[in-house]
Amino acid sequence: MAVRMSTLTAEIEPETRKPSTTVLKSVCRSCHGGCGVLMHVQDGRLVKVEGDRDAPLNHGRLCPIGTITVDLVYHPDRLKYPLRREGPRGSGQWRRISWDEAFDEIVDRLDRIRTEFGPEAIALGTGTGRHHIRWVSRFGHALGTPNWCEPGFAQCFHPRVNTCILTFGDFPVSDFTGGTPPACMLFWGHNPLNSGPDGETRFNVREALDHNPEIIVVDPRETELARRAAVWLQLRPGTDDALALALLNVIIDEKLYDAPFVTRWTYGFDALTEHVRAYTPEWAEPITWVPADKIRAAARLFARAKPAMMEWGCAIEHTPNCIQTVRAISLLPAITGNIDVPGGWVFGMHGIGRFPSLIENLTPEANAKRLGADRFKLLAGEGADLPAAHIPTLLQAMREGKPYPVKAFLVFGNNTLTTYANSKLVYDSLMKLDFMVCADLFMTPTAELADIVLPAALWPELDQVAGLPTVAANVVLANQRAVRTFECKSDEEIFVELARRLKLPCGTEPVEAVLDAQLKAGGLDMTFAELKRRGSVVVPFKYRKYEDGGFKTPTGKLELYSTRLKDMGYAPLPTYEEPPESPVSRPDVAADFPLVLTTGARISNFFNSEHRQVEKLRKAHRDPIAEIHPDTAEHYGIKNREWMWIETRRGRIKQRARVTTGIDPRVIAAQHGWWFPEEPAPDHGVWRANANMLTDNQPPYDPAMGTYQLRALLCRVGPVPAD
Ligand SMILES: Nc1nc2c(c(=O)[nH]1)N[C@H]1C(S)=C(S)[C@@H](COP(=O)(O)OP(=O)(O)OC[C@H]3O[C@@H](n4cnc5c(=O)[nH]c(N)nc54)[C@H](O)[C@@H]3O)O[C@H]1N2
Ligand SMILES: Nc1nc2c(c(=O)[nH]1)N[C@H]1C(S)=C(S)[C@@H](COP(=O)(O)OP(=O)(O)OC[C@H]3O[C@@H](n4cnc5c(=O)[nH]c(N)nc54)[C@H](O)[C@@H]3O)O[C@H]1N2
Numbered sequence: 001m002a003v004r005m006s007t008l009t010a011e012i013e014p015e016t017r018k019p020s021t022t023v024l025k026s027v028c029r030s031c032h033g034g035c036g037v038l039m040h041v042q043d044g045r046l047v048k049v050e051g052d053r054d055a056p057l058n059h060g061r062l063c064p065i066g067t068i069t070v071d072l073v074y075h076p077d078r079l080k081y082p083l084r085r086e087g088p089r090g091s092g093q094w095r096r097i098s099w100d101e102a103f104d105e106i107v108d109r110l111d112r113i114r115t116e117f118g119p120e121a122i123a124l125g126t127g128t129g130r131h132h133i134r135w136v137s138r139f140g141h142a143l144g145t146p147n148w149c150e151p152g153f154a155q156c157f158h159p160r161v162n163t164c165i166l167t168f169g170d171f172p173v174s175d176f177t178g179g180t181p182p183a184c185m186l187f188w189g190h191n192p193l194n195s196g197p198d199g200e201t202r203f204n205v206r207e208a209l210d211h212n213p214e215i216i217v218v219d220p221r222e223t224e225l226a227r228r229a230a231v232w233l234q235l236r237p238g239t240d241d242a243l244a245l246a247l248l249n250v251i252i253d254e255k256l257y258d259a260p261f262v263t264r265w266t267y268g269f270d271a272l273t274e275h276v277r278a279y280t281p282e283w284a285e286p287i288t289w290v291p292a293d294k295i296r297a298a299a300r301l302f303a304r305a306k307p308a309m310m311e312w313g314c315a316i317e318h319t320p321n322c323i324q325t326v327r328a329i330s331l332l333p334a335i336t337g338n339i340d341v342p343g344g345w346v347f348g349m350h351g352i353g354r355f356p357s358l359i360e361n362l363t364p365e366a367n368a369k370r371l372g373a374d375r376f377k378l379l380a381g382e383g384a385d386l387p388a389a390h391i392p393t394l395l396q397a398m399r400e401g402k403p404y405p406v407k408a409f410l411v412f413g414n415n416t417l418t419t420y421a422n423s424k425l426v427y428d429s430l431m432k433l434d435f436m437v438c439a440d441l442f443m444t445p446t447a448e449l450a451d452i453v454l455p456a457a458l459w460p461e462l463d464q465v466a467g468l469p470t471v472a473a474n475v476v477l478a479n480q481r482a483v484r485t486f487e488c489k490s491d492e493e494i495f496v497e498l499a500r501r502l503k504l505p506c507g508t509e510p511v512e513a514v515l516d517a518q519l520k521a522g523g524l525d526m527t528f529a530e531l532k533r534r535g536s537v538v539v540p541f542k543y544r545k546y547e548d549g550g551f552k553t554p555t556g557k558l559e560l561y562s563t564r565l566k567d568m569g570y571a572p573l574p575t576y577e578e579p580p581e582s583p584v585s586r587p588d589v590a591a592d593f594p595l596v597l598t599t600g601a602r603i604s605n606f607f608n609s610e611h612r613q614v615e616k617l618r619k620a621h622r623d624p625i626a627e628i629h630p631d632t633a634e635h636y637g638i639k640n641r642e643w644m645w646i647e648t649r650r651g652r653i654k655q656r657a658r659v660t661t662g663i664d665p666r667v668i669a670a671q672h673g674w675w676f677p678e679e680p681a682p683d684h685g686v687w688r689a690n691a692n693m694l695t696d697n698q699p700p701y702d703p704a705m706g707t708y709q710l711r712a713l714l715c716r717v718g719p720v721p722a723d
């Protein structure tokens with residue numbers, strides 16, 4: 001593949017400023033994004049990290065998290081050495097051990113478990129979008145276990161990826177770097193000004209907004225974007241599917257779609273037309289709480305503005321009708337002629353090749369044993385881009401030994417007690433394990449439950465490649481090691497060492513050999529060493545790639561009617577389902593828990609459960625905050641900035657009230673990810689304010705993806721007495 005070296009990312013040799021200062025180009029990996037950075041190293045110590053003005057995705061800017069990188073690297077509470085548990089599981093007593101002792105014990109325990117129960121009794125866990133996420137599944141596949149998982153897989157991003165691969169044959173992202181500003185931007189359950197990068201970077205979004213596009217926002221909360229929007233659709237949480245169907249209804253009924261594109265390039269338009277006929281705005285209004293005239297206004301605006309971008313987020317993936325919701329929303333840019341056009345929704349250039357996941361090392365029998373594979377084909381089976389285990393089924397296997405026992409859990413970068421739904425049940429499951437390993441940057445409440453804790457390296461301490469936006473990989477950046485701290489090792493190095501010591505048939509190559517192979521597979525004619533020197537590569541862009549051979553779907557067309565979903569036994573046209581715990585579906589529960597709860601809107605200063613120990617970030621955001629309308633607050637005697645309790649059928653927590661008219665009186669929005677590193681071990685306050693004490697991981701699940709309920713649940717609230 002021909003590559004253009006971005007003029008913005010001209011090569012710089014490590015530059016010498018002071019006699020002992022070296023400046024290295026790299027990429028921040030503290031979130032899903034790819035902000036280019038310059039790392040200043042003095043006498044083996046990282047002294048400064050600044051935004052790289054030549055970097056293609058951030059042009060020198062950094063978010064609050066990026067700016068505190070040095071504080072994070074040298075934080076006094078970083079895990080520094082491997083630790084071994086001394087007392088009973090979860091008692092918080094630890095002894096320092098050497099890496100050799102740690103590896104020996106892990107190898108010995110894993111060998112015994114795989115001999116006695118089979119490799120599938122060993123499960124692996126990781127966190128979202130990490131540099132090493134694919135290495136976790138790679139190690140699992142080399143070990144012969146199909147059971148690896150990540151709390152976002154069924155709930156975040158992958159429902160969008162897997163669904164789009166079925167519909168479009170590829171994953172579309174907004175065209176922020178092509179130079180054509182959008183005339184309209186639709187933000188659906190996504191607030192990228194806070195959440196930073198997912199398929200984009202927040203800085204790209206700001207740049208696009210500078211061109212004053214028409215803005216449409218679908219969000220139950222009045223965000224900064226909602227305040228700027230021409231149309232803000234303030235829906236009832238969890239009713240996105242109904243709203244999207246009504247928008248499709250208007251666009252088709254009023255013939256606002258792009259007829260030439262639809263005729264030439266889509267499959268199933270007549271079936272879709274027939275299917276959405278009943279889903280009028282008047283049908284949707286009582287379900288979604290959005291007035292019918294606003295739905296019409298949004299549909300007309302989105303369909304008429306050209307080009308239009310859509311930015312969507314994880315809010316649409318936190319309910320059990322996740323796949324159909326994603327499908328319905330994805331068809332809006334599809335029928336309005338915004339696919340793979342400048343300033344629209346484009347397919348990526350795939351500058352890095354497929355990661356060598358080693359899944360071919362699993363026999364068909366081993367693949368079939370993946371927990372959830374028999375039911376959730378888009379998560380764990382044939383419809384998944386990279387199959388992963390179903391978390392509630394995995395936890396059940398830990399607790400009850402059914403359908404077979406899971407005895408060991410190796411966690412590489414996930415604070416399981418805070419980010420999986422239903423934290424109490426998660427705790428009960430982990431306490432049943434025979435063996436648990438946790439590799440992390442800090443001693444989290446989850447790591448406190450392990451047998452062995454390993455000190456992981458942070459991104460300035462390791463080598464990796466990043467292709468961004470995720471999946472599309474139009475820009476390829478090198479993440480390079482600047483320093484080493486204490487005895488920390490990168491997750492990648494740990495996997496290679498474990499694979500060698502376990503004498504696995506594959507997965508034993510050095511990290512750099514895998515990075516080289518990935519660059520080669522993407523068609524970039526360079527090694528990792530060369531990419532490090534250059535910092536980043538921008539792959540030249542092409543539009544309307546489907547004109548050259550069609551869409552990569554079974555029909556060669558954009559499948560409004562999904563033949564593959566049909567073949568797998570799922571609905572081929574998008575459907576609406578009432579959330580399972582709502583005032584409509586469960587009036588009996590609503591009698592005691594009358595308010596609708598949403599959780600997890602992102603905070604600029606923290607990434608999921610992270611960064612609470614960094615004082616520079618924490619001082620601006622000391623406590624967890626829940627949003628509540630003034631009328632509701634008054635009704636329940638809750639005062640602004642004071643503590644309120646929030647309770648569901650699963651549990652009760654406390655957060656501080658933010659009383660705001662920017663939320664519907666019937667809705668409460670709680671933050672997620674909270675624990676208190678400053679509070680005593682082993683709990684570190686994890687039971688007090690953690691939103692996942694409230695959420696549910698019991699059925700029903702999305703039939704294709706196994707998605708559980710993180711939002712759109714029923715709750716009640718009250719004031720916490722001052723003492
Ligand atoms: N700083 C920072 N950046 C992050 C993260 C972080 O924790 N901190 N997390 C990362 C992760 S894992 C992800 S997935 C992304 C997530 O980032 P986003 O996709 O932006 O997700 P959220 O911020 O959780 O929610 C976005 C908006 O959805 C709204 N919302 C809530 N419920 C509903 C609903 O039922 N329907 C609709 N339409 N909207 C709803 C919320 O009010 C919120 O404003 O951000 C990533 N980036
Ligand atoms: N209620 C509710 N729950 C949610 C969500 C919500 O909106 N509401 N969002 C969901 C979503 S979208 C997602 S993606 C998940 C996110 O869930 P996760 O991505 O699993 O996030 P965390 O649990 O915060 O785990 C990250 C852990 O990794 C550690 N870490 C950071 N870097 C490294 C590294 O390089 N190596 C290692 N070994 N460790 C590292 C951090 O210290 C931290 O303890 O949460 C989900 N949970």
Ligand code: SF4
Pocket residue numbers: 028029030031032033034035058061062063064065066067196197202
């Ligand atoms: S937006 Fe993400 S990649 Fe950019 S500086 Fe912040 S944490 Fe780092």
Ligand SMILES: [Mo]
Pocket residue numbers: 128152156157314
């Ligand atoms: Mo996520």
